Amino acid sequence: MRAEKQILTKEYRGRLNASPFFIVVNYTGLKVAPLTELRQRLKKAGAEVHIVKNSIFRIAAKEAGVADLGAALAGQIAVITGQKDISAAAKVVKNFAAEFTKPKIEFGFLNNQRLENKDVLVLADLPSIEVLRGKLLGALQAPATKLVALINTPASQLARVLSAKAAKGA
Numbered sequence: 001m002r003a004e005k006q007i008l009t010k011e012y013r014g015r016l017n018a019s020p021f022f023i024v025v026n027y028t029g030l031k032v033a034p035l036t037e038l039r040q041r042l043k044k045a046g047a048e049v050h051i052v053k054n055s056i057f058r059i060a061a062k063e064a065g066v067a068d069l070g071a072a073l074a075g076q077i078a079v080i081t082g083q084k085d086i087s088a089a090a091k092v093v094k095n096f097a098a099e100f101t102k103p104k105i106e107f108g109f110l111n112n113q114r115l116e117n118k119d120v121l122v123l124a125d126l127p128s129i130e131v132l133r134g135k136l137l138g139a140l141q142a143p144a145t146k147l148v149a150l151i152n153t154p155a156s157q158l159a160r161v162l163s164a165k166a167a168k169g170a
Contacts, residue, residue: 038096
């Protein structure tokens with residue numbers, strides 16, 4: 001392999017090792033301006049997209065310990081990686097594809113587990129991690145809030161009865 005290809009392979013292997021996920025999209029027919037817009041949207045979601053040659057990505061993925069991609073890499077592909085949440089990146093790609101009809105999600109990997117197109121789309125429909133954390137916190141706090149209200153009810157009723165008696169007696 002030529003030195004340039006070895007450098008690119010090493011770079012992509014490093015990206016794959018640094019990211020807990022990657023999503024492979026087919027970007028055939030996507031012009032430069034929309035691709036730049038996609039890059040900006042993904043950056044806000046904590047992800048980035050890179051155009052990659054199939055053969056180089058196949059080697060980099062194999063060296064990174066990803067299962068053999070075989071014939072899964074075909075056409076013009078771009079790889080989306082990130083440090084944060086896969087659902088945020090998938091949501092950006094799904095919304096972008098709905099708007100521009102491109103790119104098409106091919107497949108993805110999350111912690112070395114392959115995700116098909118439909119699996120990535122399911123992840124895109126999930127609420128963000130912040131919303132899920134808020135729901136979990138709310139569910140955990142609800143019993144405590146009810147307990148405090150239950151404990152305070154007799155005391156507050158007694159206070160109201162005494163207040164009414166005092167107002168009547170005065």
